Amino acid sequence: MVPKDNLEDFAGHKTDHHEVQVEYDYFKFHPMPEITDWMSQVVKDYPEVVTTVDYGQTYENRVISLLKIGLNTGEKKKAIWMDCGIHAREWIAPAFCQYFVREILHAYKTDPKMQTMMKNIDFYVTPVLNKDGYIYSWKDNTTRLWRKNRSPGPLGCNCSGTDLNRNFDAIWGSIGVSFNCCSQVFCGTHPASEPEAQAVTYFVGSRKEDFLCFLTIHSYGQLLLIPYGNPNYTASNYDELLKVGLGAADAIRSVHGMNYTVGTSPDVLYANAGSSRDWARLQGIPLAYTFELRDKGIFGFQLPEDQIQPACEEAYSGAMHIITYAHDKTFNAAVATAAATLWTMLLAVGVTGTTLM
Amino acid sequence: MCVLQLTIMSLRIIIVLAVFTGVTGSPSVTVRPEADSVYVTAHPNSVPETGEETGFFGKLEVLVEDETEEDMMATGELNPNHYPAQRAAKVVQHYLNTRYGSPYRLLGLQRVHSGNAEDVEDSGRKYQLEISVQEMIGNTTEKCSAEVLFPRGEGQRSPQVQASCEQLLKVNNTAQEEALYKLFKTNQSLLSAQNLPDSYGHIEPDMKPLWHLSIVASSAVMLNESTENTLYNMAQVANITQLATENDQVKFDCHVLLHEMVSQEIIHWKLLFTWSPPEGVKVLQMEQLPHCHDCEKPPNTN
Numbered sequence: 063m064v065p066k067d068n069l070e071d072f073a074g075h076k077t078d079h080h081e082v083q084v085e086y087d088y089f090k091f092h093p094m095p096e097i098t099d100w101m102s103q104v105v106k107d108y109p110e111v112v113t114t115v116d117y118g119q120t121y122e123n124r125v126i127s128l129l130k131i132g133l134n135t136g137e138k139k140k141a142i143w144m145d146c147g148i149h150a151r152e153w154i155a156p157a158f159c160q161y162f163v164r165e166i167l168h169a170y171k172t173d174p175k176m177q178t179m180m181k182n183i184d185f186y187v188t189p190v191l192n193k194d195g196y197i198y199s200w201k202d203n204t205t206r207l208w209r210k211n212r213s214p215g216p217l218g219c220n221c222s223g224t225d226l227n228r229n230f231d232a233i234w235g236s237i238g239v240s241f242n243c244c245s246q247v248f249c250g251t252h253p254a255s256e257p258e259a260q261a262v263t264y265f266v267g268s269r270k271e272d273f274l275c276f277l278t279i280h281s282y283g284q285l286l287l288i289p290y291g292n293p294n295y296t297a298s299n300y301d302e303l304l305k306v307g308l309g310a311a312d313a314i315r316s317v318h319g320m321n322y323t324v325g326t327s328p329d330v331l332y333a334n335a336g337s338s339r340d341w342a343r344l345q346g347i348p349l350a351y352t353f354e355l356r357d358k359g360i361f362g363f364q365l366p367e368d369q370i371q372p373a374c375e376e377a378y379s380g381a382m383h384i385i386t387y388a389h390d391k392t393f394n395a396a397v398a399t400a401a402a403t404l405w406t407m408l409l410a411v412g413v414t415g416t417t418l419m
Numbered sequence: 420m421c422v423l424q425l426t427i428m429s430l431r432i433i434i435v436l437a438v439f440t441g442v443t444g445s446p447s448v449t450v451r452p453e454a455d456s457v458y459v460t461a462h463p464n465s466v467p468e469t470g471e472e473t474g475f476f477g478k479l480e481v482l483v484e485d486e487t488e489e490d491m492m493a494t495g496e497l498n499p500n501h502y503p504a505q506r507a508a509k510v511v512q513h514y515l516n517t518r519y520g521s522p523y524r525l526l527g528l529q530r531v532h533s534g535n536a537e538d539v540e541d542s543g544r545k546y547q548l549e550i551s552v553q554e555m556i557g558n559t560t561e562k563c564s565a566e567v568l569f570p571r572g573e574g575q576r577s578p579q580v581q582a583s584c585e586q587l588l589k590v591n592n593t594a595q596e597e598a599l600y601k602l603f604k605t606n607q608s609l610l611s612a613q614n615l616p617d618s619y620g621h622i623e624p625d626m627k628p629l630w631h632l633s634i635v636a637s638s639a640v641m642l643n644e645s646t647e648n649t650l651y652n653m654a655q656v657a658n659i660t661q662l663a664t665e666n667d668q669v670k671f672d673c674h675v676l677l678h679e680m681v682s683q684e685i686i687h688w689k690l691l692f693t694w695s696p697p698e699g700v701k702v703l704q705m706e707q708l709p710h711c712h713d714c715e716k717p718p719n720t721n
Contacts, residue, residue: 090619091618091619200618203613203614203617203618203657206618206655207654207655207676207678207685209683225683240682245682245684246682246683246684246685247682247683283680321530323500325500325501329498329501329502330500330501330502330505331502331680332502332680332681358527358528359509359527359652359678360527360555360652361616361620362652362654362678363654363678364616364617364618364619364620364654364655365620366616366619366620366621367619367620367621369620
């Protein structure tokens with residue numbers, strides 16, 4: 063990052079600040095220390111809408127943090143959850159979380175719809191959930207394709223790491239997992255055995271009524287996956303999940319023409335249990351999606367940096383479709399309730415008035 | 420008069436509110452979301468089967484659905500977006516690259532339009548597919564018909580593929596291929612490259628033909644290894660080295676990393692292959708390499 067004299071903050075806005083600001087390149091992959099610095103800078107640049115929340119620790123004792131973005135109304139607010147980087151090697155996912163934050167903050171400055179959303183809801187964005195794994199994947203050429211976290215295997219195991227997206231307490235261990243600690247889909251010693259999964263479980267679990275939607279970002283495959291990963295289970299709002307997902311896929315396609323397939327994991331990809339998405343849905347969070355970003359296998363986990371921008375732009379469009387739906391369903395419905403109440407009152411007045419007169 | 424005015428005013432307000440309500444949706448009470456009332460479809464075999472506790476190399480130790488249900492699901496007309504048709508179509512991609520791939524011709528599955536699967540007695544399961552395939556370097560697309568037979572029975576045999584995609588192969592790459600072949604033959608030093616692509620997805624333009632050649636050679640392995648329970652892509656070329664030959668052949672030794680989607684494993688293979696414009700890529704030897712995930716030093720693969 064090169065300091066520049068044109069004073070721009072981390073969202074690329076001109077600022078009045080006279081300290082030297084550095085321009086953050088959202089279209090390069092960043093190692094963990096740079097992402098951490100970026101998070102601090104975002105808070106500094108938007109203190110009225112952004113705060114950091116530390117909500118857990120990784121196995122290697124790193125703090126797991128999220129950015130809480132929204133207007134502080136002093137009241138309890140509805141919320142949107144987004145996490146990136148559950149799987150270390152999926153570098154496009156943390157890149158997307160950072161881009162998403164930038165975009166909603168940009169929109170907050172100029173777009174009345176986003177301003178309304180920031181009043182009504184809070185966005186909770188975790189740029190890198192599996193920090194230990196992500197850092198390990200940056201170590202050298204041989205570690206780039208690491209997937210799991212970095213907790214040691216159970217006693218007697220030669221290998222380390224648990225697949226965090228098989229570790230959540232959601233029909234845990236039932237299908238699409240391995241109990242072999244060397245496997246890339248090792249589900250852990252018991253549900254939420256891993257500190258990273260525990261962090262999400264406690265934070266979201268203690269506020270589950272507040273969350274309207276839960277988006278977990280992965281790569282690759284160009285898919286929007288809906289609950290449940292176990293084919294014996296059907297979500298009570300499957301039709302809604304599918305409809306909104308298809309709408310999101312349409313929004314994605316309209317950006318750069320890329321096709322994203324929508325469906326349950328067992329239909330479209332493979333059966334699996336213990337995912338964060340399934341856990342969230344089981345908590346009652348109605349709109350839970352797994353995003354599998356670009357591409358379809360030619361570069362796979364090592365997506366070229368010149369694709370970061372288009373991948374993020376299309377994913378943003380898809381995410382906002384779901385978020386806007388969740389928001390409008392909650393807040394326009396509330397407005398309609400108020401209207402109905404007024405209507406009833408006036409009818410009563412009208413009838414009373416006629417009788418009296 | 421007062422009564423009339425009041426009534427009209429009330430009516431106007433009611434109409435306005437009615438329109439307003441109609442626009443914003445029917446009134447509803449915000450309900451606290453409860454834990455999802457999940458519909459469980461009865462499944463006779465919902466008790467998970469324990470995976471074997473042996474070393475993982477060469478085996479997929481993933482708990483899969485009981486076979487009978489999978490059989491029932493993947494027969495007859497297939498949903499082209501669901502995994503059975505998609506996995507079979509990927510096998511067609513590997514077949515096309517194995518047969519027709521070159522440094523300037525690389526085929527990618529673009530879309531599955533329709534699929535059908537049926538059990539073939541004593542043989543296995545046969546898929547019939549209509550797909551679109553993209554030639555990725557020239558960016559042309561063509562529709563193909565293909566058949567994939569996943570064999571059943573003793574031993575692990577590779578899928579058998581038949582495909583017709585005539586248009587695609589009419590693109591003339593001869594000049595480029597001849598030029599590259601000449602470069603390989605006459606270069607003073609033998610070419611070699613590592614980490615294609617690198618961690619950032621980058622490949623030096625000069626190295627792209629080596630990356631393409633490795634994908635083609637890997638496709639032979641991926642074709643061989645594919646089953647209805649796998650989906651392979653080449654993740655990276657760890658190393659590719661040109662070997663000296665005493666004849667016209669251009670020969671390479673490469674170490675590739677394959678990503679298998681269902682198990683999420685990265686599987687290491689060592690390949691020895693030749694290439695020439697008339698003959699295409701011919702894999703002479705292929706060997707799966709054991710890989711220690713967590714060793715500090717990677718095992719010596721030479």
